[in-house]
């Protein structure tokens with residue numbers, strides 16, 4: 001699946017502006033700095049990719065400090081990196097994890113949702129849809145190695161993966177907390193959650209905006225495994241090895257079959273979903289709530 005129009009234009013603009021792949025790109029391998037071991041690390045500003053072509057696996061590290069919030073730039077760069085891997089036959093699996101200590105992703109970037117104009121909200125929401133669709137429909141095996149707090153839009157990314165492994169730390173909560181912020185999750189993300197944990201548990205989780213600590217997350221099924229923090233990466237890679245042992249073609253056709261109806265319901269109603277989001281987020285009451293919340297986050301430090 002190619003990048004949608006707006007995101008593609010933005011991606012091109014970023015690249016034209018020299019969006020600054022600091023390392024070698026896939027297809028033009030060079031040894032990693034100082035490595036000389038044939039591994040091909042590449043990075044843009046906000047995503048670090050550590051490829052292991054021999055295993056057919058790459059680790060994508062989200063590194064948009066302080067909290068990996070989903071800004072337009074972050075999502076664009078993430079999708080460029082993902083597309084590079086998808087276009088390279090050497091790669092069949094991706095582990096997604098964070099390079100920001102204690103935070104997998106803080107979710108949607110609230111500065112993109114506050115005090116902007118409707119055209120911006122529309123562009124932003126289209127990019128969020130695109131991020132979800134591209135991950136949800138990826139042919140590759142995606143494993144989320146969740147090494148930090150994972151609320152809302154962070155949980156969105158994790159939910160698209162085939163497997164979620166969470167590091168066992170009581171601070172590392174995961175869930176769709178949107179109602180706590182006065183936001184309603186989009187129907188396609190609700191469907192994604194229902195497919196994962198079932199209808200009744202989703203009703204509770206979504207209405208209450210629940211964030212699950214590790215033991216509860218495992219119990220409700222929003223993650224598949226909880227492991228000690230120092231075993232997260234190795235567990236994610238061994239889960240990946242198990243999935244990679246399945247013939248690719250059969251596996252990804254099965255994945256597509258399982259996910260098609262959920263994805264199609266967004267694809268068919270993309271424009272209406274954008275319009276709905278723009279109308280909702282532009283409301284004075286929502287803007288006020290989000291601004292107060294953002295202000296509170298900023299004051300936390302002071």
Ligand SMILES: CCC/C=C/C(=O)SCCNC(=O)CCNC(=O)[C@H](O)C(C)(C)COP(=O)([O-])OP(=O)([O-])OC[C@H]1O[C@@H](n2cnc3c(N)ncnc32)[C@H](O)[C@@H]1OP(=O)([O-])[O-]
Nearest residue numbers: 066067069103106107108109110111149151152153297298
């Ligand atoms: C698709 C479905 C709908 C989805 C909706 C959403 O995702 S809505 C989103 C739902 N997400 C949430 O409700 C999560 C909100 N975030 C948090 O709860 C905490 O930041 C944390 C627990 C993620 C990390 O705690 P910590 O103590 O490690 O870090 P800290 O708290 O000190 O923050 C550091 C800096 O980052 C800033 N910043 C933080 N988040 C965001 C953001 N989303 N955006 C922008 N900026 C954000 C914060 O203001 C501060 O800025 P400053 O002062 O340096 O200019």
